[in-house]
Amino acid sequence: MTKILVIEDEVDIADLVALHLRRAGFEPVLAHDGITGLKLAQTEVPALILLDLMLPGMDGVRLFKELRRFPGTRTTPVIMLTARAQTEDRVAGLELGADDYVTKPFSPKELMLRIKVALKRAEPAGETTEALATGPFRFDLPAFVCYMDQLPLELTLTEYKLLLFLCERPETPCSRTDLLRGVWGYSDAANSRTLDTHVKRLRGKLGKHADSIETARNVGYVLRTSPRP
Numbered sequence: 001m002t003k004i005l006v007i008e009d010e011v012d013i014a015d016l017v018a019l020h021l022r023r024a025g026f027e028p029v030l031a032h033d034g035i036t037g038l039k040l041a042q043t044e045v046p047a048l049i050l051l052d053l054m055l056p057g058m059d060g061v062r063l064f065k066e067l068r069r070f071p072g073t074r075t076t077p078v079i080m081l082t083a084r085a086q087t088e089d090r091v092a093g094l095e096l097g098a099d100d101y102v103t104k105p106f107s108p109k110e111l112m113l114r115i116k117v118a119l120k121r122a123e124p125a126g127e128t129t130e131a132l133a134t135g136p137f138r139f140d141l142p143a144f145v146c147y148m149d150q151l152p153l154e155l156t157l158t159e160y161k162l163l164l165f166l167c168e169r170p171e172t173p174c175s176r177t178d179l180l181r182g183v184w185g186y187s188d189a190a191n192s193r194t195l196d197t198h199v200k201r202l203r204g205k206l207g208k209h210a211d212s213i214e215t216a217r218n219v220g221y222v223l224r225t226s227p228r229p
Contacts, residue, residue: 001027004115005046007037007063008081009055013104017050017081020108026115034058038066041073048119049073051098053082064096068156075144075157077118081106097156097201100184101194117185122157134167135225136209148209158183159202166213166223173216195220 004026008014011032018028029044031037034055041049049067053060060080067073079100099118102111132139138147146153146160155163165182166174174182179195199221203210216222 001025002048002119003027003029003044003046005029005031005037005041005044005049007031007034007041007049007055007060008052009033010052016108017111020112021115024112024115032056034060034063038063041067041076042070045072046076047122048077048079048115050079050081050115053080061096064098068097075122075160077122077157079111079114079118081111097159099156099158121161121183121185132164132167134170134223135212137163137167137212139164139167148206153205155202155205158198159205162198162202163213163223166221170223170225173219173222176220179220 002025004021006014006017006021006028008017008030009032014030014032018030021028029040029046031040035057037051037055038058040046051060051064055063058066060082064078064080067076067078077099078097079102080098081102081104083104099121100114102114130141132141136149138150139145140147144157144160146155146163161183162179165179176192176195180192183198184194199213203213206212212224214222214224
């Protein structure tokens with residue numbers, strides 16, 4: 001069974017999530033504080049982590065940063081589950097590199113759907129091609145590593161998939177809908193800000209090549225392999 005680590009200090013909520021995870025065929029692993037959650041993340045090797053932001057011992061933001069430093073969880077999908085519903089809180093969570101963000105109260109059915117979508121996105125790509133090169137970018141597909149000018153980029157799994165999606169379609173404007181469906185697995189107006197947030201973070205990591213990702217007005221984004229005249 002696929003392990004899902006639930007780091008949530010409210011026991012009733014953690015138990016509710018665990019119940020629905022079992023019904024969906026997953027194996028829940030529960031932690032009610034940040035320190036225990038970090039230890040379980042490193043020892044249980046979960047396929048996905050549900051992370052509350054307000055945690056005793058170690059808050060969710062610090063815990064998330066630790067997860068991304070640890071090799072075993074650097075690319076593990078993380079869905080933030082929190083009562084912070086303000087737009088700026090949601091954006092802050094996504095800017096950290098979280099794969100998704102669900103606010104309380106939540107629909108268990110929607111949460112299970114988002115988990116399945118995140119797990120689907122994290123599945124290895126097909127093995128027919130092992131490498132892809134576009135402009136200054138080269139992808140080692142089996143290893144989920146992208147090189148820029150021959151140097152490895154430190155990308156979250158979502159950032160990696162976003163850049164790969166664009167690089168597979170160079171010079172072709174990709175609509176917001178296609179990007180959301182292709183990278184996140186679903187598309188709706190509420191996720192549009194998620195896309196913009198990840199593009200902003202990705203550009204910040206591309207340095208002198210940040211302008212390679214160009215905004216296509218009224219469409220979405222396009223990957224340019226050479227400067228436009």
